Amino acid sequence: MTVEELRNRHGQLLRDRRVVDRLDPPARPADTAERYHTWNQVAAEPLPDLLGRLVDVRVRPAAYRPAHLRELQRVLDAVQPEVLHLARAAGWDTATPVLAGVFPTGTLDALSVPVPGRGVLVLVNTSLPDLLGAVLKTMTGALPHYGPPPLLTAEQASYALAEALNAHLYGNGAVEPRRLPELSGQRASLVSLMGRRATQFVLAHEVAHVLAGHLPHARRLTDPNTPVGALDARSVGWPREHEADRIAAVIMLRSLDGLTHRELEAYEPCLVAAVLLVLFLHEVTDRLADELGLTVPFAGNHPPPVRRIQTLVEHLAGHVRTPRALDLAADLATWLEGRLGDVREWFRLVDETLLGGPAPGA
Numbered sequence: 229m230t231v232e233e234l235r236n237r238h239g240q241l242l243r244d245r246r247v248v249d250r251l252d253p254p255a256r257p258a259d260t261a262e263r264y265h266t267w268n269q270v271a272a273e274p275l276p277d278l279l280g281r282l283v284d285v286r287v288r289p290a291a292y293r294p295a296h297l298r299e300l301q302r303v304l305d306a307v308q309p310e311v312l313h314l315a316r317a318a319g320w321d322t323a324t325p326v327l328a329g330v331f332p333t334g335t336l337d338a339l340s341v342p343v344p345g346r347g348v349l350v351l352v353n354t355s356l357p358d359l360l361g362a363v364l365k366t367m368t369g370a371l372p373h374y375g376p377p378p379l380l381t382a383e384q385a386s387y388a389l390a391e392a393l394n395a396h397l398y399g400n401g402a403v404e405p406r407r408l409p410e411l412s413g414q415r416a417s418l419v420s421l422m423g424r425r426a427t428q429f430v431l432a433h434e435v436a437h438v439l440a441g442h443l444p445h446a447r448r449l450t451d452p453n454t455p456v457g458a459l460d461a462r463s464v465g466w467p468r469e470h471e472a473d474r475i476a477a478v479i480m481l482r483s484l485d486g487l488t489h490r491e492l493e494a495y496e497p498c499l500v501a502a503v504l505l506v507l508f509l510h511e512v513t514d515r516l517a518d519e520l521g522l523t524v525p526f527a528g529n530h531p532p533p534v535r536r537i538q539t540l541v542e543h544l545a546g547h548v549r550t551p552r553a554l555d556l557a558a559d560l561a562t563w564l565e566g567r568l569g570d571v572r573e574w575f576r577l578v579d580e581t582l583l584g585g586p587a588p589g590a
C-alpha cells in the first residue's frame with residue numbers, strides 16, 4: 229500500500245516537473261526510438277550526418293518520450309524486488325517501503341528522497357540505463373573476447389560511445405543514443421546480465437543507506453542544476469557513502485551463492501565488472517563534464533569516483549571467491565580509457581561545428 233503511495237508521489241513529481249503526464253503502460257507502447265538494424269550500419273553514415281546528430285542534442289532540447297520512460301520504469305520495477313530479495317538473503321531487512329523511479333536527475337548516483345510517513349523514493353537518472361546499455365553493447369561488440377571477429381571496428385565503437393556520452397551529458401535525460409542492433413548468443417546474455425547487475429548495484433547502494441539507517445542523519449541538499457531545475461536530495465557524508473558501496477557489494481555478491489566453482493569462474497568476473505562499470509562511467513562522465521565546462525548536479529555529495537573505485541576494489545578483492553574475478557573489470561576500464569581520445573575528438577568536432585568552423589571533411 230505504501231509503495232503505491234510512493235508510486236503516486238513519483239508520478240506527481242514527474243507531472244510537476246513537466247517530464248511526463250503518466251507512466252501507466254498503454255495497451256501497446258509505441259516504440260519510436262531510432263535504431264541501427266545491422267552492425268555494419270553503426271556509424272557508417274556520412275560524417276556530416278554523424279556530426280549533425282551530436283550537434284542536434286546540444287542545440288535542440290528534446291522532449292521526454294513517455295514510451296521511453298515507461299520502458300525504463302519497467303526495468304526498475306523488475307530489478308528492485310531482486311535487490312530487496314538479495315539484501316534479505318544477506319541478512320539485511322527493512323520495514324521501510326522503497327520505490328525506485330526514473331527521473332531526469334542529471335547524476336549517475338541515484339537520489340534518495342524520504343517521503344515522510346511513507347518511505348523512500350529512489351530517483352534513478354533516466355539516462356543511466358541507456359548509457360549502461362549502450363556502453364555494454366558497444367564494448368561487447370568491439371572486444372575480441374566474445375568470439376571473433378568483433379562486430380564493431382574501433383572507429384565504430386568510438387562513435388557509438390561518443391553518441392552515448394553526448395546523450396548523457398547534453399540530452400537532459402530525454403535523449404537516447406541511436407539504438408544498437410540486437411546481440412545474439414553469449415554476447416546477448418552477457419550484456420543483459422551485466423546491465424541488470426549494474427542497475428542492481430545502483431539501487432543496492434541506495435537501499436544500503438536505508439538499511440544502515442543513514443537517512444535520519446542526512447542533511448537536506450538542494451541542487452539547482454538538474455535538467456528539471458532545483459531538486460532536493462539527502463547528503464550523508466563520504467564515510468557513509470563508502471559504507472553504502474560496501475554493503476551494496478556484499479548484497480550483490482549474495483547473487484552468486486549456490487553456484488558451482490565453474491559457474492563462479494564465469495559469473496563472478498561479470499558481477500564485479502558490472503558493479504565497477506557504474507563507477508567507471510561515473511569517473512569518465514565527471515572528467516568529460518569538467519573538460520567541457522558542464523556542471524554535474526550533486527557532485528560533492530559522494531566521494532570522487534576514483535576514491536570509490538579504489539575503496540571498492542580493495543573491499544571486493546577481500547570478498548571474491550575466484551582468482552580472476554577482477555580481470556574483466558580491468559579489461560573494461562582499459563577499453564573505456566582507450567576510446568576516450570576518439571570521443572574527445574568527436575566532441576571537439578561538435579564544438580568546431582557550433583562555432584562555425586571549417587566543415588567536417590573539408
Ligand SMILES: [Zn+2]
Nearest residue numbers: 433437469472
Ligand atoms: Zn549514496
